[in-house]
Amino acid sequence: MYSVLIVDDEPMIREGLKTIINWEEEGYTVIDTASNGREAIEKHHHLNPDLTILDIRMPGLTGLEVIEHLRKEGKKGQFLILSGHADFDYAKKAISFGVGGYLLKPVDEEEMVEELERIKARLDKEQSVKQRNTNEDFFYREHVIESILHGGQVWTAEDVKKYDLYWPSYQVVLIEVYNESSTHMSTEIKKEMTDLLASSKRGIVFTAGKYIGCLLKTPLVTNDERHRFYDETVMTLKRFSSPVYIAAGTGVLHMEEMKTSYNEALHLLEERFFFTEPSVLMRREDYGLSMPIEERGEELQGLDEDKITDTLYYALDIRSKDLLSRVLDHFQQWVLTEDYTEHEIKNMITKIAAVALNKLSLVNSETKLIATEHTAMLSALYQQPTFIALLDTLQLQFSELIQKLGVNSKDTVIKQMIDFIKRNPGDHLKLEVLAEVFNYNSSYLGKLFKNYTGESFNVFLDKVRMEKAKSLLEEGLKVHQVSDQIGYANVDYFHTKFKKYMGISPSAYRDQYKQRQN
Known part of the structure; x- marks a missing residue:
C-alpha cells in the first residue's frame, strides 16, 4: 500500500476525498490530512507520504509553494494537484515541479481513479528500480565486508566511499537464533534484520557462517544502548519463536580493524552456553556463569560424577524436591570450577540422569514404569541452548517424576531412612551422607535414629x-561377590563382620544352606 496525505483548507473536501474513493482497492491508504500549507510541510516531514493530494489555492502557502518548498528539500514523493480554476498557467507551473497529475474541482470519481492508477504505475516502477538498486548496493557492500572479515582483502578509501561504507566508526554484532533452522529460515531472519537496520540507517546486515552479522555505524557503548538493541532484535525476530543470543565486538575507527571486532563477537557467541544476561554481550563483562575455585564451598569438596549420580538417585528415591534442587545446584557450581565444554557438560548430565533413572527403575515395578516414561526426556537435554536452561529442564522433568511417585506424608524421616537403607544396602552409606540427603545435622540425626531403632546407625x-549377605550367599554367590554387593570393599572385613553376626564364616554358611536344600 502507498501512503497518501490529503491537504485542503475545506474540511468537507478533505473528508469527501477520504470516503468517495476505495483507497485500499486502488493500492493506497490515507495516513493523514492537513488544512493548510504549513501543516502540510510539517506532516510531510514527519510522515514522508508516497502521494500528496493538495489544493492549489489555500490561505498562506499555496499548493504550488508547498511543492516547490518540498522539492528544494529533495523530497521525491508524487503530488496530485486539485484546483477550482482551469488555469493553464497553474498547470504549466505544476508540471515544472514534477507534479504527477492535475484535476479540476469538483473532483469526478472516475477521473480521480484514473489519475490514481496512473500515479500508482509510476510509483510501482520507481519502487522496482529503487529495490533493484538497493539490492545491488547491499550485495556489493556485503561483499566488501565479507572480503575483509574472511579474505583479508584491503580496500582503498575510494572503494569504501563508493559503497557508502566510509564511516567514522564500526562495530560488528553477531546474532544467533537458536533453532534447527533451514537455509530459508536464515534468509528470512537476515531480511528481517535488514529491514530493522535500514529503517534507521544504522548499518549493514551480512552473513557470518551460521550467524547473522550486523556492521553498525555507531557502536553500542552503554548498557541502555545494548539492552535497547537486544529488545528491538528480539521483537523483530519474535515470529521465529526461538531464543535469540547477541554478542558484539568493541567499536573500531578504521575498516581494516573490523576483523578484530568480529573475532571478539565470535568468541563471545561461541560461549553462548554460559550466557545468563538477556542483552548484547561484550568483552570484559561478567556475561555468563562463573565460580572461581577459591570460592568453592565445603559441600563441593570431594564431589565427583559418581557422588552426584548417587545423590540425584537418592533425591528421586526419597521423593525430595529439596535435595533435587541442592544436587543440581552443586553440580552447576562443581562444573564451573572445571574447564568443561558445552558438549562435555551435556554428555555428563545426560549420563548422570540416565544412571539415576536406571537405579530408580530397579526399586519396584511402579518406579520402573515411571522412570521408563521419563527416560525419553533425556534427548531434550541436548537441545537446550544454555547451561541454565539445561538444569531447569532436568529439574522440571525430575520434579514431575517425584510428583508422580508421590510422597507419603505420614512417614517420618527415620522411617524413610530405614526404608532407604534396606533398599540400598550395597551403597557406600554413611550417616554424614544421609544427613546431607535428608538435610539434617548428622549428630542430631544419629540421636534421632538411635532413639527410634534402639541401635546406632552403623x-x-x-x-x-x-541379612542381605545371607540371601545372596543362599543364591550361591561367591564371598567376594557378596562383599562387593553389600558395600564392603575389603573382603576380610566382611568375613569378620559376618562371622561375628552369624557365628560362622560366609563360606560355611553358604555350604550349610546348600546341604540343607539337598
Missing part, C-alpha cells in the same frame, strides 16, 4: 547388610 546398617 549397627543397624551392618545388620541390614548381613
